[in-house]
Amino acid sequence: MGKRRLIDDHRFWLAFVCCVCLLLAGWAQALDCSVCGSQIEGRFLRTEDRVFCSETCYQSILPKCELCGQPLSTAVIIDGRHYCEKHAEGSRCWKSGLPFAVGVELPDGRWFSRESYRQGVFDPAQAQRGYRLAAADLQRVTGLRMTDLPPMSLVGLDEIRRRRDYEPGDTMIERGMYARRQTTTRRVDRRGRVLDQQISNESEILLLYGLDRQEVLVTAVHELTHHLLAEHFPRFAAFAPLWAEEGICQYLAAIVAQRRGYTRLVEQIENSPDPVYGDGYRYFRRLYGRNNWPAIRAWLDDFDHAHGLPGQAP
Numbered sequence: 180m181g182k183r184r185l186i187d188d189h190r191f192w193l194a195f196v197c198c199v200c201l202l203l204a205g206w207a208q209a210l211d212c213s214v215c216g217s218q219i220e221g222r223f224l225r226t227e228d229r230v231f232c233s234e235t236c237y238q239s240i241l242p243k244c245e246l247c248g249q250p251l252s253t254a255v256i257i258d259g260r261h262y263c264e265k266h267a268e269g270s271r272c273w274k275s276g277l278p279f280a281v282g283v284e285l286p287d288g289r290w291f292s293r294e295s296y297r298q299g300v301f302d303p304a305q306a307q308r309g310y311r312l313a314a315a316d317l318q319r320v321t322g323l324r325m326t327d328l329p330p331m332s333l334v335g336l337d338e339i340r341r342r343r344d345y346e347p348g349d350t351m352i353e354r355g356m357y358a359r360r361q362t363t364t365r366r367v368d369r370r371g372r373v374l375d376q377q378i379s380n381e382s383e384i385l386l387l388y389g390l391d392r393q394e395v396l397v398t399a400v401h402e403l404t405h406h407l408l409a410e411h412f413p414r415f416a417a418f419a420p421l422w423a424e425e426g427i428c429q430y431l432a433a434i435v436a437q438r439r440g441y442t443r444l445v446e447q448i449e450n451s452p453d454p455v456y457g458d459g460y461r462y463f464r465r466l467y468g469r470n471n472w473p474a475i476r477a478w479l480d481d482f483d484h485a486h487g488l489p490g491q492a493p
């Protein structure tokens with residue numbers, strides 16, 4: 180009888196030890212703060228997978244607003260960066276599209292973050308240097324000369340908007356403009372018969388101030404391509420739908436950006452959601468690949484407006 184009691188006690192003891200083990204394990208796991216490791220007594224905070232001894236330890240693991248440093252239990256994520264709601268709803272930098280704490284207002288009403296402002300080109304002489312580099316790059320890639328470089332001025336968005344004759348789409352980024360004016364001068368005799376006639380062209384390029392140096396160069400290549408097309412492929416420049424012309428300007432801008440290692444701008448051109456600029460560029464890339472000016476040139480030489488291209492990029 181005595182022997183039997185001993186066995187019972189033994190079983191009971193084993194079971195008891197197991198319960199204590201489980202309790203201890205649970206205790207140790209649940210009540211060590213996930214941040215500072217100190218033992219938790221009394222009230223504590225927990226998330227799905229962590230426990231915290233205090234509000235301070237809990238807040239230390241939260242993402243912080245990039246601008247004010249406030250810990251965020253609800254964060255607004257823009258371009259992979261975290262912001263509090265107040266800053267996410269506030270003004271955004273024209274260039275980066277990101278919220279800013281202290282911005283700079285440009286004369287044309289655009290707001291820049293200080294960082295974008297520091298990178299911006301506002302000095303006309305610096306812009307002219309970028310412009311000449313762009314012209315040299317474009318002539319090297321195409322093997323075509325431009326008889327004279329159109330004068331370039333660095334202007335605000337207000338000036339570009341005043342001068343342009345189209346409504347930009349939401350997905351279009353306005354960074355520059357090419358303007359060409361044709362003047363026909365006729366000499367007539369008393370009966371109104373034309374004795375001779377002279378056609379002269381005046382071209383001009385506007386670049387937006389505040390772009391960074393890479394953007395100045397790539398935008399200048401784009402605008403100069405309009406000029407190159409007008410000079411060397413006048414039939415195309417006169418009759419092609421807008422998407423085809425803008426598509427070729429973006430195509431050359433992408434080649435130059437690629438050669439210079441401006442990957443951010445290459446990606447921007449390739450992924451543009453714009454139906455004119457983006458789809459226009461992708462039409463030629465589909466046909467000829469990324470870097471094939473000779474094929475584009477042959478296509479331009481063959482261009483016949485009688486056959487027509489669709490009004491929208493196919």
Ligand SMILES: [Zn+2]
Pocket residue numbers: 212213214215216217231232233236
């Ligand atoms: Zn703690």
Ligand SMILES: [Zn+2]
Pocket residue numbers: 244245246247248249262263264265266
């Ligand atoms: Zn904030």
Ligand SMILES: [Zn+2]
Pocket residue numbers: 401402405425428
């Ligand atoms: Zn253009």
